[in-house]
Amino acid sequence: MRRATGYGRRATVRSRSLLPVAVATVVALAACHRENRHFTAPPGTELSPPQQSMSGLVAGGESVEFRKQQGKEYEGNAYHMGEGKRLFQWFNCSGCHANGGGGSGPALMDDRWIYGGEIDEIYLTIVQGRPNGMPAFGGKIPSQQIWQLAAYVRSMGGHGPKSARPGRDDHMQRDSEQGRRDQPINPAAPPSSTD
Amino acid sequence: MHSIGEAMGVHAQHIDALWHAMLWVCGIMYVLVLGFLGLAILRRGRRRDEREVVHAQDERGLSMTLVAWTGLIVAGLFGLTLFSYFTDRALVQAASQPQINLKITGYQWWWQVEYVDPDPSRSVKTANEIHLPVGAQVSATLASQDVIHSFWVPNLHGKQDLIPGRDNDIRLQPTQAGTYLGICAEFCGLQHSKMHLDVIVESQEAYNAWYERQLQSAPPPTEPLAQRGQQVFMSSACNMCHAISGTDASASVGPDLSHVASRRSLAAGALPNDADSLFAWISNPQAIKPGSRMPIVPLSEHDLEALTAYLRTLQ
Numbered sequence: 001m002r003r004a005t006g007y008g009r010r011a012t013v014r015s016r017s018l019l020p021v022a023v024a025t026v027v028a029l030a031a032c033h034r035e036n037r038h039f040t041a042p043p044g045t046e047l048s049p050p051q052q053s054m055s056g057l058v059a060g061g062e063s064v065e066f067r068k069q070q071g072k073e074y075e076g077n078a079y080h081m082g083e084g085k086r087l088f089q090w091f092n093c094s095g096c097h098a099n100g101g102g103g104s105g106p107a108l109m110d111d112r113w114i115y116g117g118e119i120d121e122i123y124l125t126i127v128q129g130r131p132n133g134m135p136a137f138g139g140k141i142p143s144q145q146i147w148q149l150a151a152y153v154r155s156m157g158g159h160g161p162k163s164a165r166p167g168r169d170d171h172m173q174r175d176s177e178q179g180r181r182d183q184p185i186n187p188a189a190p191p192s193s194t195d
Numbered sequence: 196m197h198s199i200g201e202a203m204g205v206h207a208q209h210i211d212a213l214w215h216a217m218l219w220v221c222g223i224m225y226v227l228v229l230g231f232l233g234l235a236i237l238r239r240g241r242r243r244d245e246r247e248v249v250h251a252q253d254e255r256g257l258s259m260t261l262v263a264w265t266g267l268i269v270a271g272l273f274g275l276t277l278f279s280y281f282t283d284r285a286l287v288q289a290a291s292q293p294q295i296n297l298k299i300t301g302y303q304w305w306w307q308v309e310y311v312d313p314d315p316s317r318s319v320k321t322a323n324e325i326h327l328p329v330g331a332q333v334s335a336t337l338a339s340q341d342v343i344h345s346f347w348v349p350n351l352h353g354k355q356d357l358i359p360g361r362d363n364d365i366r367l368q369p370t371q372a373g374t375y376l377g378i379c380a381e382f383c384g385l386q387h388s389k390m391h392l393d394v395i396v397e398s399q400e401a402y403n404a405w406y407e408r409q410l411q412s413a414p415p416p417t418e419p420l421a422q423r424g425q426q427v428f429m430s431s432a433c434n435m436c437h438a439i440s441g442t443d444a445s446a447s448v449g450p451d452l453s454h455v456a457s458r459r460s461l462a463a464g465a466l467p468n469d470a471d472s473l474f475a476w477i478s479n480p481q482a483i484k485p486g487s488r489m490p491i492v493p494l495s496e497h498d499l500e501a502l503t504a505y506l507r508t509l510q
Contacts, residue, residue, distance in 0.1 A: 039481040040491060090448045091435065140435050142490045 034164055035078045041144040045073045048127070048143065049120030067120050074151035075119060075160035084152025085166050087145055096133065099171040100156035105133060109156040109173075117157070122150040197350055197373050203396070204351035205289045205368040213282040220271050290366035293334035295327065301337075301344030301357040301379065303488060304386040305450055305463040310406070311336075319409040320438075322450035323463045324393040328402040329372050337363040345381035348394050354380045369396040374459075385486035391464025409454060412441025413509040423498075424505025432492045433502070439509065449489065456509045462487070474503045 038045075049066060074080045088094060096105030106114065115125045126146050129136030137146065155165040197203060202211040300307040310319040327333060337346055339357040346365060347354040350373075355365040369375075377392035397405070416422045428434060429443060436449035444452075455461075458468055465484050466472040475482075478499050480489040494502070 037486065039485045039487075040479075139430070140432055142432055142492050145490055 033076065037079045038073075038077075041147075042073070045070060045147070046143045049123055063120070067118055070119050070123075070147060071151075071160070074147045075154060076164055077151075078164040078166070080148045081152050081155050081160070081164060081166055083145070084148035084150070084155075087141075087149050088152055091137070091141065091149075093149070099169070100153075101172050108153050109158075111157060117154065117159075119147070119150050119154055122153050123147060126150065197375055199349040199376065201350060203369055203371045203373060203375060205370060206286055206352040206366065207350055208370070209282050209285045209289070210353060213278055216278050217275060220275055224268075224271060290332035290334065290368040293332045293366065295331050295333045297325065297333060297335040299325075299335050299337050299346060299357070301339040301341075301346070301383070301390075303341050303384050304379070304390040304484070306346075306377075306390070306392045307340075307450065308392075310409075317410065319406065320451045321409065321454065322458075323391065323460065324395060324458050325377075326395045326397065326402055326405045327367070327369055328399040329369060329396055331368065331402075333367040333369075335365050335367065337365060342383050343381050344379045344383045344390070346377065346392075347380035348375055348377040348392070350375040351394065356381060369394070372396050372398065386465075386484050389463060389465040389484055391460065393459050393464075395459075408457075408510075413439075413454060413456075415441070416505055416508050418504065418508075420501050421505040421508050424501035424503070427494065427498045427502045428505060431494065431498075432490070436489075452506065452509060454509055456507050462489075470503055470507055473506060474499060477502060477506075 047066075049063065049070075074084075096103055097108050100109040101107055106112070111117070113121070115121060115130055123146055125134065126141070126149060127136065127138035129138075141149070151160065152166070154160055158165075202208040296311040298309040298311055300309075306323050308321050308323075308325050312318045335346075337355055337357045338361075339359045341359065343359065344357040345354050346357060348367070351367050351369055352365060355363055357363065373396055375394040375396065377394055379387055379390040381387075383390065416425055425442070428439070434444035434446060436446050437452045438445045438447060440451075440453040456468070460466060461468050461472055461476055462480070462484055466476055476489075477492075478494075479491055480487050481491055
């Protein structure tokens with residue numbers, strides 16, 4: 001009897017000492033897809049979003065599913081966002097938007113989105129262009145690269161998992177810990193007239 | 196293409212001489228040390244049963260030998276130090292009056308080569324190849340656009356790193372005509388191994404002819420297929436990154452394609468430069484050089500053929 005108890009205690013001690021290892025393994029496994037490099041877009045992720053999602057109102061159904069899938073593929077992936085960051089310089093987005101702080105184009109690191117701040121809405125803004133100076137890049141930049149750009153633009157405002165967002169910028173950067181974290185984005189509210 | 200062991204430039208010849216001197220000095224010393232060691236082991240084995248008696252005469256002989264041995268070591272080391280010092284001086288002094296000024300920029304994963312002329316209209320930009328006349332003194336500024344690369348043409352000189360944010364300098368002076376291989380000698384990412392560069396050393400006349408051709412734009416395409424290819428190039432993603440002189444395409448983040456058909460290889464040594472490889476490269480660069488900055492541009496088969504036909508005219 002005593003012997004059996006002794007064994008039991010020893011087994012408990014051993015499983016307790018294994019617990020941190022198990023937890024660490026699970027945590028480490030979660031990071032496995034952080035930098036999965038898809039050099040060719042996996043099927044379905046290079047598509048254009050449904051056009052009606054241009055408005056801030058989402059009718060639900062397909063476009064929400066699509067948005068979630070694109071967000072997962074591009075925003076949860078450090079490689080794609082790193083590529084987006086490089087393309088942001090290559091295609092001279094910073095010429096108008098600076099490094100997200102805004103210049104002759106609007107700032108991208110705040111929470112004001114004139115044409116919607118979801119990844120598929122930003123995609124469409126880049127593809128179609130917008131009034132007052134944003135050129136249309138559809139047909140000029142392959143779609144996978146536009147998704148990468150869109151994911152990077154969103155990351156400027158602190159959206160997407162922090163573990164995957166590009167860190168260590170040389171230029172100004174939004175401190176996302178002070179801002180809102182991954183809350184649903186509201187379209188820009190009209191300035192209130194009651195202050 | 197020459198074997199990389201042959202010294203075909205002034206700098207490489209100095210380094211080669213130093214290397215051979217070190218090989219001989221160190222080799223002779225190595226053989227001597229091992230010889231004495233073997234001798235000692237043999238003598239010890241023969242005398243195992245005898246009593247160890249050291250005579251005064253033996254001792255004098257031993258100290259003489261030791262003094263000579265120390266002298267030999269000092270002379271060898273001093274000689275090598277001196278040789279290395281003079282080699283260093285010679286390397287710095289060689290090609291001190293450059294006639295050709297280059298700017299070589301490392302990209303992931305290709306080389307941009309610019310011939311810098313005081314007259315900007317006589318400057319030339321190309322990729323993954325350097326043409327030089329025999330005997331010319333060349334100064335090259337080395338820069339990097341992204342990560343650390345290293346410029347290494349073993350036939351001409353040792354390695355020199357390309358560091359982002361600072362300019363390094365390397366001097367070259369080829370002494371014999373030929374085609375020499377250059378590589379990136381600092382791990383720089385996924386396609387580090389496919390980052391080659393050709394150095395083509397030729398006669399002054401051949402070099403001048405090449406240079407004049409680089410200054411000209413390729414003639415506009417005359418064949419209908421190639422003309423269609425030019426339209427595809429100008430209206431799709433190609434001209435967002437590449438430049439072709441004499442056309443509207445003038446972006447500078449990818450290799451300059453003004454004379455792409457005249458180069459020996461495609462994609463920095465990844466493929467031979469022929470129509471089939473070019474077609475394969477444009478249709479799926481990621482299959483040939485995964486991770487390459489060149490994206491897959493969705494184009495129809497006909498457009499791809501037209502584009503290939505157009506790019507092949509850029510001699």
